[in-house]
Amino acid sequence: MNRIPFAEVQAALAGALQKLGFGAERAETCARLFAETTRDGVYTHGVNRFSRFVATIRNGRVDPSAEPEVVCRLGALERWDGHQGAGNLNALAAMERAIALGRGHGVGCVALGNTNHWMRGGTYGWQAAEAGMIGVCWTNTMPNLPPWGGAERVIGNNPLIIGVPRKSGPVVLDMAMSQFSYGALESYRKRGEMLPVDGGFDSEGNLTRDPGAIEKSWRPLPAGYWKGSGLAVVLDMIAAMMTQGKATYQIPAEALFETAISQMFLALNPAAFGEAEEADRIADGIVASLHACAPAKHGGKVRYPGEQTLKIREENMRLGLPVEPEVWKEILAL
Amino acid sequence: MNRIPFAEVQAALAGALQKLGFGAERAETCARLFAETTRDGVYTHGVNRFSRFVATIRNGRVDPSAEPEVVCRLGALERWDGHQGAGNLNALAAMERAIALGRGHGVGCVALGNTNHWMRGGTYGWQAAEAGMIGVCWTNTMPNLPPWGGAERVIGNNPLIIGVPRKSGPVVLDMAMSQFSYGALESYRKRGEMLPVDGGFDSEGNLTRDPGAIEKSWRPLPAGYWKGSGLAVVLDMIAAMMTQGKATYQIPAEALFETAISQMFLALNPAAFGEAEEADRIADGIVASLHACAPAKHGGKVRYPGEQTLKIREENMRLGLPVEPEVWKEILAL
Numbered sequence: 260m261n262r263i264p265f266a267e268v269q270a271a272l273a274g275a276l277q278k279l280g281f282g283a284e285r286a287e288t289c290a291r292l293f294a295e296t297t298r299d300g301v302y303t304h305g306v307n308r309f310s311r312f313v314a315t316i317r318n319g320r321v322d323p324s325a326e327p328e329v330v331c332r333l334g335a336l337e338r339w340d341g342h343q344g345a346g347n348l349n350a351l352a353a354m355e356r357a358i359a360l361g362r363g364h365g366v367g368c369v370a371l372g373n374t375n376h377w378m379r380g381g382t383y384g385w386q387a388a389e390a391g392m393i394g395v396c397w398t399n400t401m402p403n404l405p406p407w408g409g410a411e412r413v414i415g416n417n418p419l420i421i422g423v424p425r426k427s428g429p430v431v432l433d434m435a436m437s438q439f440s441y442g443a444l445e446s447y448r449k450r451g452e453m454l455p456v457d458g459g460f461d462s463e464g465n466l467t468r469d470p471g472a473i474e475k476s477w478r479p480l481p482a483g484y485w486k487g488s489g490l491a492v493v494l495d496m497i498a499a500m501m502t503q504g505k506a507t508y509q510i511p512a513e514a515l516f517e518t519a520i521s522q523m524f525l526a527l528n529p530a531a532f533g534e535a536e537e538a539d540r541i542a543d544g545i546v547a548s549l550h551a552c553a554p555a556k557h558g559g560k561v562r563y564p565g566e567q568t569l570k571i572r573e574e575n576m577r578l579g580l581p582v583e584p585e586v587w588k589e590i591l592a593l
Numbered sequence: 594m595n596r597i598p599f600a601e602v603q604a605a606l607a608g609a610l611q612k613l614g615f616g617a618e619r620a621e622t623c624a625r626l627f628a629e630t631t632r633d634g635v636y637t638h639g640v641n642r643f644s645r646f647v648a649t650i651r652n653g654r655v656d657p658s659a660e661p662e663v664v665c666r667l668g669a670l671e672r673w674d675g676h677q678g679a680g681n682l683n684a685l686a687a688m689e690r691a692i693a694l695g696r697g698h699g700v701g702c703v704a705l706g707n708t709n710h711w712m713r714g715g716t717y718g719w720q721a722a723e724a725g726m727i728g729v730c731w732t733n734t735m736p737n738l739p740p741w742g743g744a745e746r747v748i749g750n751n752p753l754i755i756g757v758p759r760k761s762g763p764v765v766l767d768m769a770m771s772q773f774s775y776g777a778l779e780s781y782r783k784r785g786e787m788l789p790v791d792g793g794f795d796s797e798g799n800l801t802r803d804p805g806a807i808e809k810s811w812r813p814l815p816a817g818y819w820k821g822s823g824l825a826v827v828l829d830m831i832a833a834m835m836t837q838g839k840a841t842y843q844i845p846a847e848a849l850f851e852t853a854i855s856q857m858f859l860a861l862n863p864a865a866f867g868e869a870e871e872a873d874r875i876a877d878g879i880v881a882s883l884h885a886c887a888p889a890k891h892g893g894k895v896r897y898p899g900e901q902t903l904k905i906r907e908e909n910m911r912l913g914l915p916v917e918p919e920v921w922k923e924i925l926a927l
Binding site: 335337338364368409410413421423438466478482483486487489494495496497500501507528529531532537548553554556559564 | 670861
């Protein structure tokens with residue numbers, strides 16, 4: 260594993276993006292988001308995903324020069340058209356606008372249609388939290404998950420992100436509606452491990468912890484069975500209705516061709532009535548109550564969502580971002 | 594099982610509430626909400642729960658004369674003080690106001706602190722959907738669930754409700770963050786049945802489908818394990834921060850003494866830009882895609898959240914509300 264300084268990674272990605280048609284500033288920002296994702300330990304959606312992102316530019320699904328645009332406005336709500344531009348840049352702009360709306364109106368919302376995969380969803384939760392705002396956002400996806408009671412993949416795993424500001428460390432939940440991603444199933448299988456809990460059905464329709472059996476059946480479980488399934492459905496409905504954009508069932512079901520997806524960005528202002536410090540104390544109190552909880556296993560610890568991130572971030576900034584030699588070679592060759 | 598006409602049930606409950614100090618109109622509305630909950634088939638939170646509600650009036654936790662009041666306003670956001678009044682009346686007023694804010698601003702939010710148990714959370718999702726709005730609301734609760742990795746109940750099961758309007762039948766998700774409620778565990782045990790999926794840990798810390806073993810360990814599972822646990826934490830944080838009210842860990846952990854809880858009500862306007870019919874078609878399309886999904890089991894069917902409600906509602910209005918003779922006797926004696 261190489262350890263490469265953050266700035267060097269960002270510069271390499273930005274250089275590649277400029278060659279692909281991104282303007283200088285947009286290339287810098289887009290590259291920063293990929294590098295920050297690796298910096299924060301979300302290796303599946305950072306530098307390791309860059310070549311897949313490049314492939315969607317080359318196959319025309321992502322338009323490198325497209326910028327998102329507001330198309331309708333009413334008070335604290337805006338609808339934006341992503342013009343099938345880079346998903347992470349579009350999402351960043353949408354959350355930035357939701358934050359501005361939330362500051363002025365207490366709550367703000369941007370419905371972003373016709374956009375592309377936003378890469379790491381947690382990015383926009385951190386964005387809101389670091390701006391002192393509560394951010395809630397979600398995206399629909401191509402059909403990749405069977406609904407509860409169904410045998411075919413007709414719903415999306417529709418990640419939901421909630422970021423809560425807190426001076427001593429934002430709380431950021433980043434959860435897809437499947438219990439395990441296909442990427443996670445693959446990792447467990449390659450390590451020869453069983454899943455810690457049931458992760459899907461085998462081909463006979465029995466619940467199983469065997470990752471390979473689930474990959475074969477294409478029937479991973481929604482998180483919480485019927486609960487995650489239902490939540491995925493309503494999140495898709497809201498995103499498609501508010502954007503007047505595509506619903507999951509209308510999105511091409513191949514990773515490199517998934518496009519024109521629908522996303523929602525909400526921002527709530529915990530300091531709307533001037534009590535940022537009190538809100539911070541409230542968040543601290545909840546964190547303290549979790550940390551005081553007796554662990555289920557000797558030596559264990561109850562953690563809040565996102566608790567590990569700042570530690571990983573510090574380490575990766577100090578030592579350099581961990582990048583596989585093969586991945587790095589590929590990026591330098593772009 | 595008695596079958597009693599809706600109007601008769603409502604009148605009996607309203608009469609009891611008036612004797613307990615509710616004004617006539619508030620008694621009618623509060624009684625209607627209980628009767629509607631039974632009408633819609635949510636028997637645990639309707640007429641069957643009325644005597645427990647009465648007990649919280651008698652022990653002083655619920656103030657029958659208290660009305661909720663707005664305390665801060667900024668644009669599309671308001672904070673309300675529930676003054677520890679009847680939880681269902683407070684929640685109804687809060688969602689009504691969120692709907693009005695959402696109509697004017699595209700999105701509206703009411704943070705309601707210092708309130709009481711709202712009974713059936715789905716009520717407020719239906720309220721928004723029947724008004725043509727998307728409603729999102731949640732409540733914190735007393736500590737009743739161990740967080741992922743923890744052995745003690747320090748988080749709440751914090752129900753989350755999302756209601757989506759649709760002419761041919763609203764889509765309403767009503768999900769607590771535990772996979773099974775204590776009430777559900779009790780029902781399975783009394784019927785001598787195992788749970789359909791793992792529902793918690795036994796006293797040795799093993800995952801189990803045995804409802805009695807989970808009741809004994811007090812360790813039911815969060816829905817989706819770490820996912821529902823994390824979602825419960827952030828929902829609690831948002832509710833406590835936005836209301837400047839109590840967080841789960843500060844709420845008395847006994848059903849009859851749970852009080853001063855914190856709730857959030859959001860309303861989004863799918864017709865903000867004049868496209869109510871298009872939004873309806875989008876929702877219909879998603880429902881159709883679910884109904885077209887091949888079932889996992891022969892003769893099965895994939896359903897959308899809340900799909901059964903209108904059918905149950907119709908049946909209970911036609912035949913009368915099903916009420917246990919004992920429960921009815923008790924109500925008439927109030």
